[in-house]
Amino acid sequence: MTPPRERSLSPLLAVARFLLPYRWRMLAAGTALVFTATATLLLGRGIQLLIDQGFGGGTSTELRQAIAVIMLIAAAMAVGTFVRFYLVSWLGERVSADLRKAVFNNIVRLHPGYFETNRSGEIMSRLTTDTTLLQTIIGSSLSMALRSALTLTGGLVLMFVTNVKLSLIITAGVPLVLLPILFFGRRVRRLSTQSQDSIASVGSYAGEIIQHIRTVQSYASEARESEAFAVEVERAFAIARQRIRQRALLVCLAILLLFSGMGAMLWSGGQDVISGRMSGGELAAFVFYALMVGSGFATISEVWGELQRAAGAAERLLELLHSSSEIVDTGAQPGLPDARMELREVSFYYPSRPTEAALTDLSLTIESGQSLALVGPSGAGKSTLFQLLQRFYDPQSGSILFDGVDIREIGLATLRRQLALVPQQPALFSATVRYNIAYGMPEASAAEIEAAARAAHAHDFIVRLPQGYDSHLGEQGVRLSGGQRQRIALARAILNNPRILLLDEATSALDSESEHQVQLALQELMHNRTTVIIAHRLSTILHADRIAVLEGGKLVAIGTHQSLLQDCELYARLASLQFRDG
DSSP states (O other): OOOOOOOOSHHHHHHGGGGGGGHHHHHHHHHHHHHHHHHHHHHHHHHHHIIIIIITSOSHHHHHHHHHHHHHHHHHHHHHHHHHHHHHHHHHHHHHHHHHHHHHHHHTTSOTTHHHHSOHHHHHHIIIIIHHHHHHIIIIIHHHHHHHHHHHHHHHHHHHHHOHHHHHHHHHHHHHHHHHHHHHHHHHHHHHHHHHHHHHHHHHHHHHHHHTHHHHHHTTOHHHHHHHHHHHHHHHHHHHHHHHHHHHHHHHHHHHHHHHHHHHHHHHHHHHHHHTSSOHHHHHHHHHHHHHHHHHHHHHHHHHHHHHHHHHHHHHHHHHHHOOOSSOOOOOOOOOOOOOEEEEEEEEEOTTOTTSEEEEEEEEEEOTTOEEEEEOSTTSSHHHHHHHHTTSSOOSEEEEEETTEEGGGSOHHHHHHTEEEEOSSOOOOSSBHHHHHTSSOTTOOHHHHHHHHHHTTOHHHHHTSTTGGGOBOOGGGTTSOHHHHHHHHHHHHHHHOOSEEEEEOTTTTSOHHHHHHHHHHHHHHHTTSEEEEEOSSGGGGTTOSEEEEEETTEEEEEEOHHHHHHHOHHHHHHHHHHHTTO
């Protein structure tokens, strides 16, 4: 893996706009920061007072007064730290939450083609891990860097005020200390990035295996997957071990160099104390300021590396935030009295397959109130047609009309309220039955939800669930059978009361009893509705008003079952293959 390039911090400035609504809290946090840094620097004077007057004064009163001063400064530091920590942490959490919401709000409006070329796992990582990193930077690291910058600057000034000679000795030794630390620090940062990538790989691998656990176990592959996972874990551990070694060397070297410089300074300062040119309190105060300057340098150096990582995270989040959907939503709500759809010379290529036409010059009319079945071999363009009707994609040429209006001129919400899709594998959420049925109409009453469930022949099995309509279905509705999931999806479509129904062979994967129940529900749902059916089994569409035969993205023929048997060789061949045994 190549080492990460040095990143510009400009993406962090773009994220900073999320702080603007909370400028008063920022001002209060900044005030607390300055107050705390000032109190910390005053502690050096308190130490000088304690040694020179408290210990050297010879009376209990002077000692008590010196300790009281230190306690007063410590109390000021404690209060200032509390206010700073609370406000800065609040800002970090608030901005992280606002950023997550802004990114998610944009993601859910992106066209489906975006997710063909961008992995959902990577998007989730950006939405969670990257925002958490930014929250840490805003809520902790940035505050530490600003505080260290203040104490470093103040410490340098007070060092020269206290003793110029010792300050020059410390200043001359700073490059000797910083250069090796920066060298090892860069290697630690590179290994930290590699370690994060390897851990992400481990998590991704484990997530995929858990998601397909039934397949893994059905092929008795548990041992092989355990071995493969162990390889991933050991690879992550090997990288982490290198990072730990480099970091340990960095800490060791930093301590040796720091105390070597401190020893040289103490030798020179100690000679001044012995000769009377400097008091013990001044030397103690100087050592305190030197430690403040050293820790400030170390903190800023460490935070700089974190800022570069945060800049990368901000860049990835801003990419999601600024991604625009290729489907332009006009928001228009024209009157659409007729549920008639028409395709005129439609050609379409998927973004991930720009050279392979999914549909070519397809012209087709879907009459209002009638049923149209789509048949053809795999890859004929049936599912693509459904996606174009719902305007998940726009065709590269041609147009699709709803009641004579180009669907690109209709608001997406207005268009999609007219449509309901019942897919072969229904998408259910890991929430309650009630939530899943009312997904398209969250304002629906309990009576309306139950009526839709009864119409879908789902009410009887729902009431037998442990909590009835309030029963949770688990991920992807795993706690229900295939037929039950299909009827929940039908109930959702019935409650939505669409004018156009899109059925993607809703019964092909069901047993006979479940298919019978679903067919009964479909008959009620299709009554007086424009219906488009993708048919894999011709027996399910024998009574469709019209059947369109597709092949290679083109319309081959259209007619009734009987007419197509006579006039369409492809349909006749499909029919002979399916009906010869029956």
